Amino acid sequence: MPQAISSATNKGMVATIHRVTAGNGYLYYLRNIAANDITARGRSSLADYYSAHGEAPGRWQGSGLAALNIPPGAEVTESQMKSLFGLGIHPNAEQIEEQVYAHQITLGANDRAATRAAEKASKLGNKFAVYEARSQYRQQCSDAFRAHNSEQNLPPTTAIPDDERARIRTQVATEMFTIEYERPPLNARELSGWVAKNSRPKHAAVAGFDITFSPVKSVSVLWALASPDISQRIEVAHRRAIEDALSWLENNAVFTRLGRNGIRQVDVEGIVAAGFTHRDSRAGDPDLHTHVLIANRVRTLDGKWRTIDSKTLHEAVVTASEIFDSRIEHHLETDLNLQFEARPGRTPDQVQIREIVGIPLELIEAWSQRGAAIVARLDQLTAAFQTTFGREPSPKGDL
Structure with missing residues (x-):
């Protein structure tokens, strides 16, 4: 999975964003998150992330879906992912092109003309440029x-x-x-x-942006240990907090640019996104989080499809993370009467994290193997940097 670009908030690391490349970049979400039908795509030792039952299928989100005639909450299919995030065309391109082609043939068009009309009907602006991977x-x-x-x-x-x-x-x-x-x-x-x-090519068109929303660890701990009813209510709070954050993003941070060198920033009708909820970390710890894959396709008020102003979107992720963080606390406090407090033992220079009152810190740390591995590796790299350059590395990694 591509490296995260930004992630910090003043309460914890709860939202990250990274680019998803065109071509086959979307396969990560199908093989490693939503592959609950293992017989349809096959299994290998590298892709067998989860149990045979796999993860829940993705769901469509965003007010931009209205322009595509796709209802919010509809299940995301592999064909739709390939069309939208692989090629940059309508998610239902296969059906659209088949219908238009058949209609043109009945009108007397030849194969070439019917094919051209079918491809035009499924276009969402220019197709993505796909580069060959040379890793x-x-x-x-x-x-x-x-x-x-x-x-x-x-x-x-x-x-x-x-x-x-x-x-x-x-x-x-x-x-x-x-x-x-x-x-x-x-x-x-x-x-x-x-x-x-x-496996990613060094140069590739950007098909979308994956914003991953993760609650603080105590939420995942309680979700994993609670009764089915409580776990489901925690998931609802998690989902509602994501909706709150996405609503703010759509209204305040999703634009496109027009004019010479993109001089004008203009409004769009909303995002088209596929959300994939994921149950654990790569270390196997309980880790409730959701990947919201926002397509790099937005429709302007004149009805034309263009790409997202990515700079503004990236800058807004910290705010969206804060909104998600505060709103999931609100929803859990309102629905389950849970309380949050600052995690003990944090130094002033560390990011302050608020956890659910009553969840033992020892259990939180025991189920944070992935974070522990990252910290250990960071310590190794820091020591190597100090040996080479005679000083500690800067936060930006400048030499």
């Missing part, structure tokens, strides 16, 4: 495939069975991960995230 990981996999065939006395380009290819890819990824982080991956989930990051 070191892909290159090493290619070399490993050739070496495998050579050992079998086969031509270098001989097709390798899927199971064997998956084994080779996993072996290559594990070796490269271990070299980079000086430890083996914790599990297949962490390894698959590394593969997703290292």
Whole structure:
């Protein structure tokens, strides 16, 4: 999964944003978040993130859906993800193009003209430019495939069975991960995230923006341990807080730019987004959070589809995070009479985090393996930086 670009608030790290590339960038959300139908897409050692039941399917969100004739809350399909986030065309492009093509043929159009009309009907502005990926990981996999065939006395380009290819890819990824982080991956989930990051092309069109909303850890702890009724009410509070934050974003931070060098910032009709709720961290800890994948396609008031002013969106994420943070507290206090207080033991220079009163700090820390691993790695990198440059690194990583 791509690296987060911004994330901090004064209460905790509860919202992050990163770019999602066109082409196959959307597959992360299908394979690693919403792949509850494992037989339809297949399984591999790198993609088997969750149990056989998988995660809940994604749901469409945003007031921009009205222009696409898609109801909010409708289930997100793989075909829709491929069309919108892979190609930059209408989510229902397959059905639209099929209907328009058939209608044009009945009117007497030839195949070429009918195809052109069908493609025009599904357009949402210009299609995404897709660049070929040339990553070191892909290159090493290619070399490993050739070496495998050579050992079998086969031509270098001989097709390798899927199971064997998956084994080779996993072996290559594990070796490269271990070299980079000086430890083996914790599990297949962490390894698959590394593969997703290292398989991206260096240059690619931006298909969308993933804003990930995560409540503080005590919320996930209570959600995991509570009765089904209480857990469901916690999820409702989580979802309502996201809706509050997205509503603010739509009204205050989602625009496009027009004119020479994008000199004019103009209003749009709203966002088109797919939300995927995720149950745990890559370390396997309970971690309720939701990826809201906002398409880089918005319609201006003149009816034309354009791209989002990403600079404004990125700048607004800290505020959206604060809104989500405060609103989930409000919803949980109102519905479940929960109370929040500052987490003890935080120093003045640390981000202050508010947790649910009564949730033991020891349990919060025990179920924060992912965060602990990041802190440990940060300490290693800081020590290496000090050895090399003779001083501590700056927050921005400047040399």
